[in-house]
Each structure stands twice: as structure tokens, then as C-alpha cells.
Amino acid sequence: MVMSFFRRSDDSGIDHIESQVQRMVTDARHTFDLAMNAVTGGSVASVADEVRLTDRQINVTEMEIRRELVIHFSVHGGGDATEMLVFMNMIKDLERIGDYNKNVF
Known part of the structure; x- marks a missing residue:
């Protein structure tokens, strides 16, 4: 996985990260x-497990995005650090939304 990430062009790496962030947004909205x-x-019992499972997926996606952001901006250097910080803040907030939704149960 890491080696394939290194081989990506500058734009495709960010495109992949953006698609993962979009998946996090979709998962957070779903929960x-x-x-x-x-x-x-509604029925609490019927959705509690799905919310918890989706929250775990959000957590995994957050870790993947963080790792890929650090790799991308380390390898491709000269990138805009502001862009990386915006992504980091977005995924932190999305992960927090997943936690809040899980805490309803």
C-alpha cells in the first residue's frame, strides 16, 4: 500500500485523500x-450496532487519511501546509461527529 501511494502523481494522491474524506462525511452523516x-x-436497539460499526470504520479511515497525508506531504514536499492542516482538522471533526453519534446510545 505505501509503495503504491509513493508512485502516485501529486494530484492523484490528493484525489485519493479527498475521496476518503468524502467517505468519512457520508459515514458521519449516516450515523x-x-x-x-x-x-x-425510532428503535434504538435496531440501529445501535450499525452506528457503532460505522463509527469504528470512521476511526479507521481517519487513521488511514492521517498516514497518507503525512506520507504525501513528506514525499511530494513543497506542498501547501495549509491544505494538510485543513484536511487534518476536517477528519478530526468528522471523527468527533461519529463519536457524538455513537454516544447517543
């Missing part, structure tokens, strides 16, 4: 919808 449904009268 939010499930948690709000449970809060507003």
Missing part, C-alpha cells in the same frame, strides 16, 4: 441520521 432517528422515537 447522524440513525442517531437522530433513534432519539426522535
